[in-house]
Amino acid sequence: MTKLTNFKVEAVSEEGSSGIYSISPLPPGFGTTLGNVLRRILLSSIQGAAITEVRITGVSHQFSTIEGIKEDVVNLILNLKQIRFKLHDENPVVVTLSTKGIKSVTAKDFDANPSAEVMNTDAPIAELTSAKATLELQVLVEPGFGYVQRESNEHPKIGVLPVDSAFSPIMHVADSVEPTRVGEDTNYDKLILRIVTDNSITPREALTQAAQLAVAYFAKISGQSVDLDNLNALVAPIERVEESAVALSKKEASIVVDDLDLPLRTINSLKKFGIHNLGDLVGTPELELMNIRGLGETSIKQIINLVATESWK
Structure with missing residues (x-):
């Protein structure tokens, strides 16, 4: 063994x-x-929450249009699918939205619900283009796993539109x-x-x-x-x-990146980011390295390998 x-x-x-x-x-x-x-x-196996069905006032099927709203029902549902929820218990929750007038409707416009929290409140839902336009809808938010196609969410209810759910x-x-x-x-x-x-x-x-x-x-x-x-x-x-697990002496920390066994392009990218010596490099989290312009996956692997093997010694 x-x-x-x-x-x-x-x-x-x-x-x-x-x-x-x-x-x-x-x-x-x-x-x-x-x-x-x-x-x-x-x-595949971490539980989340998603919209499984939608009920829109005045809409009987997904191929409808709503007067005064730029999006048709299909596109409106596609926007609703992008909204992420957090449920505070294991029970399904109905969340409502009611608005009118000329405005951009986002997930922030859902009515507050103590059992469900919207995580991306800036997600767009619809554009209301008329002062007389109204949008009233209810969504059912349920807990689940993975991705479930709407065929599995079918409910024999008039006016209820099932939704593909990314839980x-x-x-x-x-x-x-x-x-x-x-x-x-x-x-x-x-x-x-x-x-x-x-x-x-x-x-x-x-x-x-x-x-x-x-x-x-x-x-x-x-x-x-x-x-x-x-x-x-x-x-x-x-x-x-x-902090880094690599312990550097004062002399090692002062080694300039030009003297490290790294490609010239990588060295130039590090210097542009303000990393000029080994001390700077070892103290930079990997997440920050990933955001440096010019450093790809291969370059970051080379840097990680250099630090892990302490190849400057």
């Missing part, structure tokens, strides 16, 4: 709905293995594996996970839930009993990385 390494799960960066997490050191190959499992669970609160997940060092060995894996949510759940909460679900399934396979109502006990808390 492969020896379990004493790895850590660390938050490299957390900014709003985006988070970057590292899991290391892992035995060779385990970075890809864990990355695939966590990514698939994050995309997953995860907007983006990317995983990559970088080399890392344990003592003199440099063939260990560091798994980097980048998670973006719709703000109804934090990236940290999403990663924790994914890990808990993975542990529950593997425990069941191994014959262990699992308390599914207390999955929090299965996963250790994520540590916060306050």
